[in-house]
Amino acid sequence: MSSVSAALRSVDREFTDYPAPTTGALALDLVEALFDHLPDAPFAVKDLSLRYVGANAAMLDLCGVQGRSDFVGRSAGDFFSDAARYESWDRLVLRTQRPIKDRLDLCWRLRGRPVWLLTSVWPIVDARRNAIACASVSRQLQAPDRRHPTYERLAETIEYIHANLSAPIDIAEMARRAGVSVSQLERDFVKLFGLPPRRYMTKVRFEAALELLKSGGSIAEVAHACGYADQSAFTRRFRAAIGMSPREYRRGSLS
16 A cells, blocks of 8 residues: 555545544545445545545546556546646645635546536645645536426526527526526526536537537637637636637647
């Protein structure tokens, strides 16, 4: 067992806003076993060299490997084409000892189709508050069940979002169209899509941008069609969510 794996048996797990009060230690294998019961929540731990030292079954499935022996000791570059983006998050968390919460991104796997994830990364510290590793937990965003009663209630609102990608959309107006309160609308979207309404709109706009970039038109035109008046702002947010610039994505998709 590596020194980091051993240390994980005696340090706090920071799964709340940092800094957190001491709540006791959990062994890494127990944490893995607990997260194994969350099939859509990939969980992993990396050491200071950003090598994986632990993961749950969902993470192994995301990476396309059969068992932990095929995973431990390897790095993000062995599984993801945009590994540099994830490692930049890890380094930031290790350096600042502050978590990154709910980062929406399109994950480009080397084995399998891209998937949308909502990812958080936390520092793991020793008794002296020195960072010794980082832990990540993602939520894999699945297509909603169109037969679900909540989907039927939101159908008109969802259609409105898709038909008005270039326009600002007021959450209160969306709630009115759905015939519910704003707070109920928030709960319904999280239940159905795993995202609140504004984050869902961001995801839909980027999905539209991916298709528009394949079909021609300038990047400024794509930005405007997806609700961004400023091309530079669109490019920054596209890179943060997709892992590459719009121009790089277009060049890759056409080749």
